[in-house]
Amino acid sequence: MTTTGYIGRRLLQIVPVMLFVVTVTFVLINSIPGDPVRILVGPAADAAAIEAARAKYGLDQPLYVRYVRYLAAVATGDFGTSIHYGGVAVTEKIFERLPVTLLLLASSFTLAIGTAIPLGIFAAKNRNNGYDHLARVTSLIGVSTPSFWVGLLLIIVFAYYGDLLPPSGLIMPWADPASVDGATSRLDVLVTAASHLILPSITLGTLQMAAITRIERSSMLEVLNKDYVQLARAYGVSERTILRRQAFKNAQLPVLTVIGIQMTTALGGAVLTETVFNINGMGNLIITAVRAQDYQLIMGTTIFFAIVFVLGVLVVDVLYAVIDPRISYGGGSGE
Amino acid sequence: MVPVSDSTAAVGDSARTGGVADADERSAVSRSSQVLRQLNRNSASRVGLYVIGLVTLVALLTTIDADLFDYQFAATFWYHPENDPAGSTILLPPVGIENSFGTGSWAHPLGTDHRGRDILVRLVYGTRIAVQVGLIATGIGMTIGTVVGAVSGYYGGWVDDVLQRFVESLYAIPFLILVIAIMSAFGRELGIAIVGVSITTIPVFTRLIRSQVLSVREMEYVEAAKAAGVRDRHIIFRHIIPNSFAPVLVQSTLQVGVNILIVASLSFLGFGVQPPTPSWGQMLAHSRQYMIVNPWFSIWPGLAILATVIGFNLLGDGLRDAIDPRSND
Numbered sequence: 001m002t003t004t005g006y007i008g009r010r011l012l013q014i015v016p017v018m019l020f021v022v023t024v025t026f027v028l029i030n031s032i033p034g035d036p037v038r039i040l041v042g043p044a045a046d047a048a049a050i051e052a053a054r055a056k057y058g059l060d061q062p063l064y065v066r067y068v069r070y071l072a073a074v075a076t077g078d079f080g081t082s083i084h085y086g087g088v089a090v091t092e093k094i095f096e097r098l099p100v101t102l103l104l105l106a107s108s109f110t111l112a113i114g115t116a117i118p119l120g121i122f123a124a125k126n127r128n129n130g131y132d133h134l135a136r137v138t139s140l141i142g143v144s145t146p147s148f149w150v151g152l153l154l155i156i157v158f159a160y161y162g163d164l165l166p167p168s169g170l171i172m173p174w175a176d177p178a179s180v181d182g183a184t185s186r187l188d189v190l191v192t193a194a195s196h197l198i199l200p201s202i203t204l205g206t207l208q209m210a211a212i213t214r215i216e217r218s219s220m221l222e223v224l225n226k227d228y229v230q231l232a233r234a235y236g237v238s239e240r241t242i243l244r245r246q247a248f249k250n251a252q253l254p255v256l257t258v259i260g261i262q263m264t265t266a267l268g269g270a271v272l273t274e275t276v277f278n279i280n281g282m283g284n285l286i287i288t289a290v291r292a293q294d295y296q297l298i299m300g301t302t303i304f305f306a307i308v309f310v311l312g313v314l315v316v317d318v319l320y321a322v323i324d325p326r327i328s329y330g331g332g333s334g335e
Numbered sequence: 336m337v338p339v340s341d342s343t344a345a346v347g348d349s350a351r352t353g354g355v356a357d358a359d360e361r362s363a364v365s366r367s368s369q370v371l372r373q374l375n376r377n378s379a380s381r382v383g384l385y386v387i388g389l390v391t392l393v394a395l396l397t398t399i400d401a402d403l404f405d406y407q408f409a410a411t412f413w414y415h416p417e418n419d420p421a422g423s424t425i426l427l428p429p430v431g432i433e434n435s436f437g438t439g440s441w442a443h444p445l446g447t448d449h450r451g452r453d454i455l456v457r458l459v460y461g462t463r464i465a466v467q468v469g470l471i472a473t474g475i476g477m478t479i480g481t482v483v484g485a486v487s488g489y490y491g492g493w494v495d496d497v498l499q500r501f502v503e504s505l506y507a508i509p510f511l512i513l514v515i516a517i518m519s520a521f522g523r524e525l526g527i528a529i530v531g532v533s534i535t536t537i538p539v540f541t542r543l544i545r546s547q548v549l550s551v552r553e554m555e556y557v558e559a560a561k562a563a564g565v566r567d568r569h570i571i572f573r574h575i576i577p578n579s580f581a582p583v584l585v586q587s588t589l590q591v592g593v594n595i596l597i598v599a600s601l602s603f604l605g606f607g608v609q610p611p612t613p614s615w616g617q618m619l620a621h622s623r624q625y626m627i628v629n630p631w632f633s634i635w636p637g638l639a640i641l642a643t644v645i646g647f648n649l650l651g652d653g654l655r656d657a658i659d660p661r662s663n664d
Contacts, residue, residue, distance in 0.1 A: 013500065020504030031520035140652075144592060144644035146599050149619060149637035156630045268509035272600055276623075286512060287604060290519055298516070306507035313503075 007318060014310050021306040022074055025299050026067055034293055040083050057083060057296075070299070079300035084292040090300035093285065100170055101270050101281035107197050108205035108266070113259065116209045120216025120255075121243065127221060135213060142210020147269055151203035151276035158199060168278040170196050204273040208262040215258040219251040226250075253320065260316035264309050373657030380653020386646030393459055394466035425451045426629040434629055446631050449621060454632065457613040458639050464525065464602070464614040465643060469595040472529045476536025476594075477587050483537065484544030485571050485579075489552060499545075502538045510535035510597065515606045523609050528601065532594050543586055547579035581658045588651035592644040599640050615640050 037053045038045075045053075054060045058069065073080065079090035123135035159167035173193040177183045180192055223229065224247055232242050271283035278284075282301060289297035374380050427447040428439040439446050445454040487498040505513070514531035521527045551557060552575070560570050601607040602616025610617060615636040622632040 016500040017504045017507060020501055021507050024504065025508065025516070028516045028520050032516075033520075140645060140648060141641070144596075144641055144648050146596055146603070146616075146619075146637060146640050148600065148603050149633075149640065152619065152623065152626065152633045152637070156626050156633065160627050160630075264506070264509070268511040271509070271511055272603065275604060287515075290515055290606075302508055302512055302516070305509050305512065306504070309507045309509075310503070 003318070003321070006321070007314070010314050010317065014314070017310055018303070018306065019071075022071060022299075022303055023067075025302050026070060029295050029298050030063060030066075032293060032295075037083075057081070074303065079303070080296035082289075082294055082297040082300075084289065084294040084297060090296050093297065094282070094301060094304055097280060097282045097285045099172065100279060101274070101283060103172065103197070104170065104200055104204060104270060104273065104279065104281060105263075105266055108201040108203075109208060109259075109263070111201050112205040112208035112212060112262075116212035117216050117255070119209075120213045121220055121248070123213070123217045124220035124224060125239070125243065132217075135217065139210040139213040139217075142206050143214070145206060147203055147207055148272040148276050150206050151199070151273060154199045154202060155276070165199055166196050167199075170200065170277070170279040170281070200273050200277045200279060203276065204266060204269050207269065208259075208266060211258055211262055212255065216251070216255050219254045220247060223247045223251040256316065256320060260313065263312055267305055267309065370654070370657040374653050377653045377656065379649050380657075383646045383649030383651075383653060386642055387650060390462055390643050390646065391466055391470075394462040397460055397463055398467075425449055426625055426632065428629060428631050432631070436629070445635050446629065448618070448632055449625055454618075454635055457618060458615070458635060460613040461615040461618065461636065461639065462643075464528075464608055464612070465595045465598060465640070467525065468529050468532055468598040469591045469643075469647075472532035472594050473536060473587055473591045475529070475533035477540050477583065477590070479533070480537040480540025481544050481576060481579075481583060484541035485548050485576050487541065488545040488548030489567070489571055489575060495545075498541070502541045505534065506538045511600060511604075514597065514601055515604070518601070518606050523606060525608050528598060528608060532597055535597065536590060536594065539586065539590060540583065543582055544576070544579055547582060548575050551575050551578050585651055585655045585658065588647055588654055592647035592651070595640065595644055595647070 037050055037057070037059060041049055041053050051060070058066065061069070070080070077091070079094075081087045082090050082093055085093055119135050119139075123132045126132050155167045158165045171180055171189070171193045173190050175189055175193070177185060177189050180189050183189045183192055224242075229242055229246060232246060233239075270281060271287060273279070274281045274283035275287060282305075286298065286301045286305075288294075289301060374384075424437055425447060426434070426436045426449060427443055428434045428436075429446045430439045430441055430444050432439050432446075443453045443455070445458070448454055448457065483498055483502070487495045487502075513535055514528070517531035517534065518527050521530075557570060557574055560574060598607060598614070599616035599619070602614045603620045605617075605620060607616055608614055618636040619633060622629075622636070625632050
């Protein structure tokens with residue numbers, strides 16, 4: 001099968017997956033006890049006002065009608081309107097918050113990958129000596145720590161005691177200087193944005209860093225023990241060249257898989273990080289939506305997360321095939 | 336279904352004793368004693384076993400005898416702060432340390448929280464939630480995931496397609512959001528939390544087992560069993576699942592740690608088991624407002640989570656090394 005054929009088949013598989021996602025989400029959300037309309041109109045509203053609001057959001061219809069309607073709407077990219085945010089389209093709200101979360105994810109992954117890969121290689125190169133043990137213990141702690149606790153500790157140390165970095169909020173680097181406190185120039189905005197980004201990125205990135213370090217180390221060790229590497233050593237090729245030329249590239253496939261898995265868990269991690277640092281991103285949006293019982297908003301954000309995830313997995317699988325030509329496009333679903 | 340529930344019990348046991356109990360095959364027995372010996376030689380996994388043993392013991396003792404420590408004092412005053420017992424002091428630091436509320440004493444070795452409750456006692460009661468959800472949810476998720484994965488991989492075809500798409504869709508919804516939605520829909524109780532976390536655990540084992548089955552399926556003894564007319568169910572439960580047992584055991588041990596982190600995250604966000612029942616994540620959530628005056632309140636529950644999860648990770652890594660000596664991780 002050709003690459004395009006493979007991508008096409010995988011895109012087709014997304015359809016049933018998303019159908020399951022929409023159904024599961026719809027059923028779950030509609031099982032939440034309580035009446036979102038009552039929350040919206042307040043306790044003082046009379047019966048007529050409640051009925052009017054119910055009809056306005058289509059909540060007066062039976063469940064299966066709402067399901068079919070919702071499915072049809074989602075298929076055309078319409079996620080409905082948010083009750084909590086006064087009738088704003090769910091998609092509008094999502095795209096308003098998305099850049100914040102993307103910025104956070106990008107910066108935490110840059111941090112995680114940038115430190116984990118050198119650390120993992122270094123540990124593998126110095127197997128079983130002090131550096132290796134240090135790297136192993138650090139990454140063990142990293143995968144075992146609750147990320148939100150890391151956030152709390154960072155706030156205590158760097159924001160309250162050290163008074164070095166801000167404890168909350170996030171500022172976009174492209175924000176208008178007039179809208180940022182104490183900023184007079186573009187540079188000020190950039191500096192402020194960076195200072196706000198450091199603690200949340202470490203908080204979100206710790207787990208990823210630890211997980212990637214572990215897989216990078218073990219994957220490098222495996223490759224370094226392969227026959228062809230031993231042979232290269234026997235021929236007198238320097239360790240440096242072996243690492244660069246042969247070992248590194250061949251060790252990256254499992255690493256890529258782990259990075260892919262981490263990207264998906266990072267979406268969930270963003271919920272926690274945004275809560276700890278009071279950042280108004282997608283994670284915070286979804287928590288607000290659940291607290292306010294804003295059905296459309298919960299479903300919309302969840303389905304949006306799922307789409308991002310499914311497409312992300314597809315990209316990783318295709319990259320996989322590009323890196324490793326041995327992988328055929330024919331077999332199972334990406335295994 | 337018998338072999339499957341057996342293997343669940345074996346994982347539960349091994350989490351406590353470190354044993355790898357397996358089916359009646361003689362080779363498996365000698366192999367598991369070999370794995371045990373390997374584990375015992377590895378000091379890191381011994382530490383893991385001690386931590387798990389301690390935490391499980393504490394959870395068991397406090398479950399058997401709820402009043403082992405002053406549970407009333409640990410839990411009840413949440414709704415009535417004005418009922419605080421005379422002489423209680425809020426936000427005390429640990430022994431020997433001083434803050435604006437006073438000096439820590441042995442009466443409250445780790446200090447007190449914002450309601451004057453002893454932090455150590457609340458940590459002790461918090462182990463129940465962590466251990467119960469961690470072990471039970473992993474057990475349920477592993478059992479269902481294993482069966483689904485085995486069926487999916489063994490039959491292939493449209494069965495595999497449908498099951499795989501369903502599992503992918505469970506994967507696609509961020510696990511925290513999925514559990515939060517389940518708990519919002521069906522209640523913020525311990526039982527629902529366990530069900531929610533088990534559901535997020537299913538895909539992990541389905542994937543693992545399915546890839547194992549795809550390789551085992553082609554083995555000669557499976558072909559032979561098929562040719563001899565052995566029923567599919569028998570092949571799946573008697574041959575395929577027991578043969579994939581080692582990686583499942585390793586993954587379950589690691590997964591308990593992951594699930595403890597999920598429960599803590601849930602409680603931290605306020606979607607876990609509701610107060611006044613003490614849980615580690617909820618303690619961390621409460622501590623957020625008092626980080627400046629008494630940072631210790633934020634430090635202890637995090638350390639408890641960290642230590643417990645490290646215990647399961649050390650044991651899981653040790654098991655993997657013992658089962659597959661070639662692995663370097």
